[in-house]
Amino acid sequence: MEQLAALLNLKPSTVSHHLARLSEAGLVSARAESSSNIYSLDKTALEETTRRILSREEMSEVAADIDLDACDRNVLADFTRPDGRLKTIPARRKKLEVVLRRVIKAFEPGTRYSEQQVNEILARFHSDTATLRRELVGSNLMEREGGGGEYWRVA
Structure with missing residues (x-):
């Protein structure tokens, strides 16, 4: 998350908030690894959501x-x-x-x-x-x- 925050020039708390929202929407999944979370984009869910929105x-x-x-x-x-x-x-x-x-x-x-x-x-x-x-x-x-x-x- 810190890497993403630095890349986007945002505060880690802001990135964390948005990742939590994306996770709630089923577009991102998180797994704990040592003292941090590793986030993964669910491409299938993103494609389905995009298809529905652009229907x-x-x-x-x-x-x-x-x-x-x-x-x-x-x-x-x-x-x-x-x-x-x-x-x-x-x-x-x-x-x-x-x-x-x-x-x-x-x-x-x-x-x-x-x-x-x-x-x-x-x-x-x-x-x-x-x-x-x-x-x-x-x-x-x-x-x-x-x-x-x-x-x-x-x-």
């Missing part, structure tokens, strides 16, 4: 967040809690559309949902599922079959 799904989420302009980010910050639930449903149309574009991402394109399934998904965002459902349809982000039996995300 198409993860990258599309990251790209979607990057696509948000500063105004949209501010609206989402104002109307959402850290867990993603809505504090309130915006009354102003422009702000509501920003929130609805975020909510619609919870639905898979090409998948048909019953009203109950739609309500279960929307309940993750706000208890007023009827308003969210109506606004998603009204904003042409979601369509529904005649009597409201099935709903689907518009691509």
Whole structure:
């Protein structure tokens, strides 16, 4: 660890802290040797973690967040809690559309949902599922079959 600290120009305590975190994540293993620990990188775990992080799904989420302009980010910050639930449903149309574009991402394109399934998904965002459902349809982000039996995300 001292060698790594010197190489990186960091304090040994800092390196020790980060090695402990990497060990907790399963990316590094430690074995005791005399009065010190010998650390080894688990290349397989690193490759699997990298593959998962760089997966198409993860990258599309990251790209979607990057696509948000500063105004949209501010609206989402104002109307959402850290867990993603809505504090309130915006009354102003422009702000509501920003929130609805975020909510619609919870639905898979090409998948048909019953009203109950739609309500279960929307309940993750706000208890007023009827308003969210109506606004998603009204904003042409979601369509529904005649009597409201099935709903689907518009691509």
